[in-house]
Amino acid sequence: MIEQIRTKIDNSLESFMERIKKDYKLHLVSPVLYESIREFSLRKGKRIRPLLLILCYQGYCPNNKRIPSSLYNASTCIELLHNFMLIHDDIIDRSNLRRGKPTLHKLLEKMAKTKEQQKLGFDLGIIAGDIVYALAIDAFLSIKEAPERKERALKYFIQTAAFTAMGEFIDTLHGVASLKQIKEKDVFLNYTLKTARYTFDCPMVTGAILAGAGEKDIKLLSELGIMVGQAFQIQDDIIGIFDSQKNIGKSILSDIAEMKKTILVCHAYEKLKGKKHKEFVTCFTKPKKTYKDLITIRKLFMQAGSLEYSLKEINHRIKKTFIIIDKLKMKKQYKNIIQNAIRQLFKHSQRMAELHKATSS
Numbered sequence: 307m308i309e310q311i312r313t314k315i316d317n318s319l320e321s322f323m324e325r326i327k328k329d330y331k332l333h334l335v336s337p338v339l340y341e342s343i344r345e346f347s348l349r350k351g352k353r354i355r356p357l358l359l360i361l362c363y364q365g366y367c368p369n370n371k372r373i374p375s376s377l378y379n380a381s382t383c384i385e386l387l388h389n390f391m392l393i394h395d396d397i398i399d400r401s402n403l404r405r406g407k408p409t410l411h412k413l414l415e416k417m418a419k420t421k422e423q424q425k426l427g428f429d430l431g432i433i434a435g436d437i438v439y440a441l442a443i444d445a446f447l448s449i450k451e452a453p454e455r456k457e458r459a460l461k462y463f464i465q466t467a468a469f470t471a472m473g474e475f476i477d478t479l480h481g482v483a484s485l486k487q488i489k490e491k492d493v494f495l496n497y498t499l500k501t502a503r504y505t506f507d508c509p510m511v512t513g514a515i516l517a518g519a520g521e522k523d524i525k526l527l528s529e530l531g532i533m534v535g536q537a538f539q540i541q542d543d544i545i546g547i548f549d550s551q552k553n554i555g556k557s558i559l560s561d562i563a564e565m566k567k568t569i570l571v572c573h574a575y576e577k578l579k580g581k582k583h584k585e586f587v588t589c590f591t592k593p594k595k596t597y598k599d600l601i602t603i604r605k606l607f608m609q610a611g612s613l614e615y616s617l618k619e620i621n622h623r624i625k626k627t628f629i630i631i632d633k634l635k636m637k638k639q640y641k642n643i644i645q646n647a648i649r650q651l652f653k654h655s656q657r658m659a660e661l662h663k664a665t666s667s
Contacts, residue, residue: 312357362640364640390439497540502536582606
């Protein structure tokens with residue numbers, strides 16, 4: 307069922323890109339702008355967000371209700387919100403790769419010859435991101451559902467965009483803050499705002515609101531979204547340090563180069579003592595880092611027990627999500643699908659836990 311839904315999402319996303327060509331005439335303003343946004347939006351991905359929206363809608367809608375085809379069109383709003391965030395995030399992080407291909411600002415910087423080629427890419431990328439956000443709202447409005455539900459769901463969607471931007475704001479400030487200023491609670495607040503709200507909370511809650519779910523379940527879904535979203539971000543941080551560039555589709559030095567204050571970093575800073583603590587701070591705060599620095603930091607994470615600690619934090623949150631799922635009044639079939647989908651999402655960290663256990667025994 308999940309693969310069938312993903313296929314329909316991809317088809318709807320492609321159809322939407324054709325519709326905006328007609329409605330917005332982007333290709334007439336600039337063929338490169340339209341094609342760049344289209345190519346970036348259609349790149350292969352897990353489609354976690356629209357998938358969760360659809361599953362939660364189907365899990366709460368009445369059995370005799372026919373699922374509107376417009377639901378698939380509307381679900382792409384979550385994917386477009388994701389793309390909008392990625393476009394701006396890549397500019398802030400000065401990233402060159404996204405999903406194994408050039409970031410949007412790198413594509414757009416080639417549009418004209420100038421003495422400041424990089425600045426042109428950043429400027430055009432910001433504008434293109436703004437357009438994608440507007441398109442996300444347009445996609446949302448295509449759903450045919452009761453007006454009061456639609457309005458409430460749209461407000462939640464817009465609030466999520468604001469909360470995610472707040473997370474980006476905090477993340478950017480954390481990037482220039484000293485290690486001693488950032489505590490674990492600050493990191494988890496950032497995880498909640500920047501990742502959990504729009505990746506899990508918003509899609510599930512939006513789908514449930516549109517289907518007419520009860521207030522208790524809407525609150526439970528939000529709680530579930532925060533738990534699984536935090537776990538997902540911890541896993542992403544681990545992958546960003548311990549995985550290969552080929553697997554993650556971006557530079558393995560990017561998180562370290564940007565001095566991202568993650569749970570791994572906070573834990574290592576607190577636990578390492580003496581020479582190892584000094585070595586960690588020196589290495590982590592270097593303006594320009596090499597692959598050798600990454601290896602050193604990896605080693606120090608292991609010695610501090612930071613990888614093991616982070617994996618335990620993931621496991622703790624996954625267990626909580628399954629307890630919450632059991633409490634939901636959602637149709638059992640869809641509860642099982644969501645639970646299995648969550649298990650699949652965290653297979654990577656489970657493999658890392660097993661590898662860590664084997665190498666440390």
